[in-house]
Amino acid sequence: MLTYEEFYGINPQCKMIRASYGIEYSDEEIKATLDNFGLREGIDYDYLGSDDEVARSAAETISRGEVIGWFQGGSEIGPRALGNRSILLDIADPLSNTYANKVKRRQWWRPSAATMLE
Secondary structure: OHHHHHHHOOOOOOOOOOOOOOOOOOHHHHHHHHHHOOOOEOOOEOOOOOHHHHHHHHHHHHHOOOOEEEEOOOOOOOOOOOOOEEEEOOOOOOOHHHHHHHHHOOOOOOOOOOOOOO
């Protein structure tokens, strides 16, 4: 980095504003994909209009021990899910990490990153 600055006079430091520069999909594109897989609104999935509805539904689903495939915004860069493409489940369940590793086809010993609101 120092060589880059000394020879070219360019400071290589930059501020990362976000990590989700990947492809985004419209509601219509997502619905068309769900339809192509034979999934039916109201039976296999629900369309939720507001952030409050999404948060409430996600919390209720997780509290029943069910798993959520979270998909929103642009896909992220880097080796870790940062919230736009995630598996959400009840981390208090001792088998949840085992289940997540099975879904992701990872080794049994891989950890999951538990998060919660303050």
